[in-house]
Amino acid sequence: MTTRVRTFTIAIAVGGALALTACGGGGDAAGANGNGGNGTEDGTATGAATVVTITAPQGSANTGFAETSVSAPADTPFTIHFVNDDPGIPHNVQIFEGEDTSGEPIWAPEGDELITGPAEAHYEIPPLPAGTYTYNCLAHPTTMVGTLTVG
Numbered sequence: 103m104t105t106r107v108r109t110f111t112i113a114i115a116v117g118g119a120l121a122l123t124a125c126g127g128g129g130d131a132a133g134a135n136g137n138g139g140n141g142t143e144d145g146t147a148t149g150a151a152t153v154v155t156i157t158a159p160q161g162s163a164n165t166g167f168a169e170t171s172v173s174a175p176a177d178t179p180f181t182i183h184f185v186n187d188d189p190g191i192p193h194n195v196q197i198f199e200g201e202d203t204s205g206e207p208i209w210a211p212e213g214d215e216l217i218t219g220p221a222e223a224h225y226e227i228p229p230l231p232a233g234t235y236t237y238n239c240l241a242h243p244t245t246m247v248g249t250l251t252v253g
């Protein structure tokens with residue numbers, strides 16, 4: 103009879119505490135699935151890669167990127183998903199430290215490659231220290247420009 107009392111106690115605990123889910127009996131499968139969702143949320147927050155989308159809309163040579171400011175985590179590799187929605191016009195994204203874009207970019211696509219819309223590219227950016235950066239398009243550096251905040 104003492105065993106039954108303990109079983110009840112465990113069932114209540116499973117309902118309220120995620121830690122005990124793994125130890126629960128097969129009868130609690132539905133509850134375990136529900137709790138699994140919470141674990142996924144935690145994993146996404148810490149383990150998934152950051153993807154930053156930067157879009158060149160039609161006419162962006164004159165009007166600029168759709169996103170004039172983006173952010174990324176410090177000291178962590180991230181991906182820029184560059185979407186060129188400008189038919190027949192080549193664009194890209196390159197990154198400069200600080201606000202001065204007169205020198206060499208700290209990151210640019212291999213071979214300074216431009217992609218002609220409609221097209222997409224995934225740029226793998228290495229870890230950057232916290233700070234403010236500027237991105238622009240090699241072909242239209244004064245009109246297509248934005249701020250990347252890393253931190």
Ligand SMILES: [Cu+2]
Nearest residue numbers: 193239241242
């Ligand atoms: Cu451009």
